[in-house]
Amino acid sequence: MKLTDILTRDNIILNLRGDNQSDVIDELVNKLDQNQLINDPEMFKEGIYKRESEISTAVGYGVAIPHAKNKSVIKPTIIMGRTLQGIDYGGQHTNLIFMIAAPENASNEHLSLLSQLSTFLMSETFRAKLLVATSESEIITAIEEQEKLTEVDSNDESASGKYLIGITSCMTGIAHTYMAAESLKEAAEKRGMKVKIQTNGANGPENKLTTADVQKADAIIIAHDVRVDTSIFGGKRYIDVPVKKAISHADQLIDQALSYDIKEDNVDNTMVAKESESEEKSGLNFYKHIMSGVSYMIPFVVVGGIFIAISFMFGIYAADPESDQYNVIADFFNQVGGEAAFALMVPILAGFIGYSIADKQGLAPAMIGGMMASIGGSGFLGGMIAGFVGGFVAKYIGQSMAKIPKSFQGLVSVLIVPLLSTLIVGAFMFFVLNTPMSMLNVFLENWLKSLTGISAAILGALLAGMMASDMGGPINKTASAFGLAMFAANIFEPSAALMVGGMVPPIGIALATTIFKNRFTIQEAEAGKASYVLGASFITEGAIPFAAADPLRIIPANIIGAAVGGALCMAMDISLKAPHGGIFVIPIACNKPLLYIGCILLGSFITCLMIGLMKKPLSEKERNNAKQMSSII
Numbered sequence: 001m002k003l004t005d006i007l008t009r010d011n012i013i014l015n016l017r018g019d020n021q022s023d024v025i026d027e028l029v030n031k032l033d034q035n036q037l038i039n040d041p042e043m044f045k046e047g048i049y050k051r052e053s054e055i056s057t058a059v060g061y062g063v064a065i066p067h068a069k070n071k072s073v074i075k076p077t078i079i080m081g082r083t084l085q086g087i088d089y090g091g092q093h094t095n096l097i098f099m100i101a102a103p104e105n106a107s108n109e110h111l112s113l114l115s116q117l118s119t120f121l122m123s124e125t126f127r128a129k130l131l132v133a134t135s136e137s138e139i140i141t142a143i144e145e146q147e148k149l150t151e152v153d154s155n156d157e158s159a160s161g162k163y164l165i166g167i168t169s170c171m172t173g174i175a176h177t178y179m180a181a182e183s184l185k186e187a188a189e190k191r192g193m194k195v196k197i198q199t200n201g202a203n204g205p206e207n208k209l210t211t212a213d214v215q216k217a218d219a220i221i222i223a224h225d226v227r228v229d230t231s232i233f234g235g236k237r238y239i240d241v242p243v244k245k246a247i248s249h250a251d252q253l254i255d256q257a258l259s260y261d262i263k264e265d266n267v268d269n270t271m272v273a274k275e276s277e278s279e280e281k282s283g284l285n286f287y288k289h290i291m292s293g294v295s296y297m298i299p300f301v302v303v304g305g306i307f308i309a310i311s312f313m314f315g316i317y318a319a320d321p322e323s324d325q326y327n328v329i330a331d332f333f334n335q336v337g338g339e340a341a342f343a344l345m346v347p348i349l350a351g352f353i354g355y356s357i358a359d360k361q362g363l364a365p366a367m368i369g370g371m372m373a374s375i376g377g378s379g380f381l382g383g384m385i386a387g388f389v390g391g392f393v394a395k396y397i398g399q400s401m402a403k404i405p406k407s408f409q410g411l412v413s414v415l416i417v418p419l420l421s422t423l424i425v426g427a428f429m430f431f432v433l434n435t436p437m438s439m440l441n442v443f444l445e446n447w448l449k450s451l452t453g454i455s456a457a458i459l460g461a462l463l464a465g466m467m468a469s470d471m472g473g474p475i476n477k478t479a480s481a482f483g484l485a486m487f488a489a490n491i492f493e494p495s496a497a498l499m500v501g502g503m504v505p506p507i508g509i510a511l512a513t514t515i516f517k518n519r520f521t522i523q524e525a526e527a528g529k530a531s532y533v534l535g536a537s538f539i540t541e542g543a544i545p546f547a548a549a550d551p552l553r554i555i556p557a558n559i560i561g562a563a564v565g566g567a568l569c570m571a572m573d574i575s576l577k578a579p580h581g582g583i584f585v586i587p588i589a590c591n592k593p594l595l596y597i598g599c600i601l602l603g604s605f606i607t608c609l610m611i612g613l614m615k616k617p618l619s620e621k622e623r624n625n626a627k628q629m630s631s632i633i
Contacts, residue, residue, distance in 0.1 A: 003116055004143055007078040007098075009136040010035055016083040016097070021090065022522055025049075025066060028081050028099045037079075038101060040072035046526065047072070048099070053527040053545055055170075055225065056090030059179055060248050063121050064089045067100035077101045078117060080139065082130065096121075096130055119182035120146045122247075161192040162218035164254065165209055169200035169224040170243045177201045180223045180246035187250035193218075200228055219257035221246065236262045286388075292356035293387055294481065297349040298580060300341045301487060305578035307337025309589040312577075345488055346374040346383035353387025358395035361413060365421035366390030372429040377438030380485035382429070385437075389428055394421040445489050457567040460497040464566020464603075467501025467540065468558040476502075476540065483579060492575035496596060497566035499576060503600050504565050505543035505558035506535030508607025516612035524549070535604075538582035550615065557610035565603025569596065 013031060018024040025048055033041045047068030051057060058064040081097040089097065098117060120126050120143070129142040166184060170176035181197040188195045198209045209232055214220075220238035222230060223246030230238070237260045239253050246253060311318065311333040315325035319334035347370035354366020369386030373379060397420050401412050448459075466479035483498040513520050513528025520528065527545060535543075547554040574596050578589035590596045 002144075003078075003120075003147060004140055006076050007080060007117070007140075007143065009140060011037075011077060011079040012136040012139050013079070013081040014133070014136065014139075016081045016087075018083075018087065019085075020087055024081060024083070024087060024089070024097055025099075028066075028079050028097065032077065032079055032099070032101060037074055037077045038072050039074060043070060043072040044068055044101065049523055049526045050530070052090070052523060053530075055244075056092075057176075058090035058092040058094055059121075059176065059244070060092065061121070061124075061127060062086070062093060062095040063127070064092075064094045064097045065100060065118065065121075065176075065179075066097065067102070069102040069104060071104045073101045073103040076103060080130075084131070096127065116178070118176070118178040122179060122182040122186055161194055162258065163194045163196075163213075163216050164188045164219045164221065164257070165196050165198075165213050165217045166221035166238075167198045167200060167209070167224065167228050167230070168222075168243060168246060169228050176225070176243045176247065180243045183247045183250040184221060184223070184254070187254055191254070193254075200224075218263065219254060219260070220262065221253050221257050223247075223253075238262075289353050289356040289388065289391070290384065290481065293349040293351075293353035293384070294484065296352040297345055297484070300345050300348055301484065302578055302580045302585075304337040304341030304345065305487070305576075305589055306581070306585055307333045307341065309577045309585075311337065313588065342488075343374065346380060347371040349380065350383040350387035350390065353384065354391035354394065357388070357391025358398065361398045361417045361421075362391035362394040364418040365394050365425045368422050369425040369429050372426060373434065373437075376429060376434030377441060378429070378434045379437070379441050380488040381441070382433055382437040385433060386425060386429055390421060390425040393424050394418070397421055441489060444486075445491060448486060448491050448494070452573075453571060456493070456573070457571040459494070460500075460570030461563035461567035463494055463497045464501030464504070464569070465559045465563040467498050467566075468505050468562035469555065487579055492577050493570055493573065495579040496574045496576035496590065497569050499538055499579065499582070500565040500569050500596075500600055500603060501562040502538050502540040503535050503582060504562040504603040504607055505540055505547075506531040507600070507604040508535075508558065508561050509543050509546050509554065509611065510535060511604055511608035512611040512615075515608060516615070518617045519612060519615040521618065536583045538580060553611060553614040557607045557614065560610060561603040561605075561607030563603075564606050565599045568602065569599045572599075574599070 011031065013027065016024055016027055018027050025045065029038070029041050029045050029048070032038045032044070038044045047070045048066050051068055052066065056064075057066045077100075079099045079101070081099070083095055083097075086093045086095045088094070098121070100117075123146065126142060126146050129145075130139060133139045133142060164184065166181075168177045168180040168184070170180070177199050178201065181199050184197055185195045196207060196209065196213055199206045211232065214233055214236060217236070220233060220236055222228060222238055222240050223243045224240075225243050239257045241253060311330045314327045314330035315323075317323035318325045318327040318330035319338075320326060321331070347367045350370025350373065351363050351367030354362030354369075356362075357366075366387045367390075369390045370383040373382030373386050376382070378385075394417055398413070398417050401416065404412055463479050463483065466475050469475045479498060479501070483494045486492075486494045510528045510531035513525045513531070517525055524546065531543065531546075543554070543558060547558065572592065572595055575591050576586075576589055576596070578585040581589075586593050586596060
C-alpha cells in the first residue's frame with residue numbers, strides 16, 4: 001500500500017476558505033464527512049481538539065498535522081488543505097494542513113503510512129512543490145516522487161563519518177515522533193554522518209537500538225514528550241530535549257551532542273547520565289527520588305484505605321474476633337488492607353527511593369530500612385530517610401567496587417553491596433533514628449488530634465491551597481507527602497482536605513467554562529468538558545492548560561476555592577481513609593460523604609465565580625481563534 005492510497009485527489013483542498021484555525025478544522029472535518037470517511041463528525045472533531053489541547057500540532061515550516069484516532073473513523077485517511085495566504089495555527093504561521101484520521105483498529109501498515117508523511121514534510125523541496133502545485137494531480141505526483149526518493153536506505157552503516165543514534169517519542173506516536181527522527185536524520189546526513197534513530201511510535205519501538213549501536217555511537221540525542229527507557233545508553237552522555245526542539249533545532253542539537261566526545265565515556269550499564277542535569281549526576285535530585293517512592297507507594301495506600309473502609313462498614317469492631325460484632329468478611333478486608341497493604345506502605349516508599357538512587361542495588365537495604373522504620377515507630381518520615389540512606393550507601397559501595405574483576409561482579413551486586421549497605425542502614429535506624437523520630441511522630445499525631453475549630457480550619461485551608469497552587473508541582477507534592485505521612489500514622493483528616501484541594505481546581509474551571517462560556521475560546525470550552533471527569537477523579541492536572549494560559553486569574557481562583565473547601569472540611573472533622581480516587585472512593589472511605597461532597601462543590605463554585613468575575617468576555621472572533629494552551633505547559 002502507498003501513501004497515495006489514503007491521501008487521494010478527493011481529499012485535497014487547494015484553497016481553504018477559513019482564515020483561522022477553528023474554521024480550517026471545521027472545513028477539513030466537513031470534507032471527511034462528505035467523502036463518507038467518518039461517521040460522527042462531532043466525535044472526530046472532539047478528538048482533534050483534545051489532541052490540540054495536549055500540545056499543538058503545528059510543527060513549524062508552515063505545516064500543521066492535526067490528528068485523531070477514534071471509532072468515528074471508517075478507514076485510515078489523510079486530508080490535505082492549503083492556504084497560500086497562511087493562517088495562525090497554534091501560534092505559528094501555517095500554509096499546509098494535513099489532517100490524519102485513524103480508526104481505533106488501524107493496522108500497523110496504515111500507521112506507518114501516516115507517519116511516513118511526517119518524514120516527507122521535512123524536505124524543503126517537497127513542501128515547495130506542494131505550495132506551487134496548481135492541481136490535485138500535481139500534489140499526488142509530488143508525493144509519488146518523494147516516495148521514490150526515500151526508497152534508498154540512508155541508514156547504511158557502511159557510509160563514512162561519525163555515527164548519530166537517538167530515540168524520538170511523542171504523546172501519540174503518529175506525527176511528531178517521525179518528524180523529529182527525520183529532522184535529525186536529515187541534518188546528520190548533510191554532514192556525512194551515519195544515523196540510526198529509534199522511533200517509539202504508535203506501533204511500538206521501530207528501528208530499535210542495540211548495544212552495538214551504543215558502542216559505535218559518536219553522539220546520542222533523545223527527543224521525547226513521554227518517558228522513554230534510556231538504560232541502554234549506560235554511562236554515555238546524551239542530549240535530552242522535547243520533540244519539537246529536535247524538529248526545529250536539529251543542527252544545534254547535533255553540535256552539542258558531538259561536543260560531549262562520548263567515545264571517552266566509561267560505560268557502566270547500571271547508570272544513566274544526563275549531561276544537562278547536574279543534580280542527577282551528583283545523585284542529589286531529592287525531589288525526583290521522593291516522588292519515585294511515593295508513586296510506587298500510592299497503590300498500597302489506596303487499596304489499604306479502601307479495604308479498611310469496607311471493613312468498617314460491617315461495624316467498628318467487626319474485624320476483631322473477640323468482639324460481638326465480629327464478621328469474617330470484615331476480618332478479611334481488614335487483614336488485606338490494614339495488616340498487609342498498610343504494613344507495606346513505608347517499606348515500599350523507602351525501597352523505591354533507594355531504587356531511584358542506586359537502581360537494584362539500593363532496593364534491598366532501603367526497603368529493609370523502611371521496614372525498620374515501620375517497626376520502630378519512625379513511620380513515613382523515617383522511611384523516607386531510610387530510603388535515602390540505603391540508596392546512597394548502596395550507590396557509594398557499588399561505585400567503590402567498580403574496579404573489582406568482572407568475574408566477581410555478580411558476587412558484589414548480589415551479596416557484598418546489599419549485605420554491607422543493609423548493615424549500615426539497619427544500624428543507623430536502630431541506634432540513631434528510630435527513637436527521636438518516633439517521638440517526633442507522637443508529638444505531631446497528638447498535635448493534629450488536638451486541633452479543632454479555627455485551628456483545624458487553618459490547617460485545612462493551608463493544605464488544600466497548597467494542593468491547588470501548582471497542580472502537581474513541588475508545592476502540591478509537598479502537601480501530598482505530609483498527608484501521606486499522617487495517613488500512615490492513621491490520621492485521616494488531612495487526606496480529606498488534600499483531596500478537596502486536588503478536585504476543586506478542575507471542577508471549578510469546568511463549571512466556569514459552562515456558566516461563563518463567553519470568557520473562553522471554543523477550544524478551551526471543549527477542554528472544560530473533560531475537566532469535569534478529571535476533577536471528579538482527583539486528577540488536578542486537568543486544570544494546568546487553563547492556568548498556563550491565564551495564570552494571574554486562574555491560579556488565585558483555584559487556591560481560594562480550594563482553601564475554603566479544605567477549611568470547612570477539617571473544621572467539620574471530615575476524614576478520608578483513601579487519599580486517592582476522587583468520587584469513586586468517597587461513598588465508602590469518607591465518614592461524612594454528603595458533607596464532604598458539599599465542601600468540594602462549594603469550593604468549586606467559589607473558583608468558578610472568581611474566574612467569571614476576573615476574566616473579561618471575549619468577542620465572537622476571539623472565541624473562534626483558539627489559543628494554544630498546551631505549548632507552555
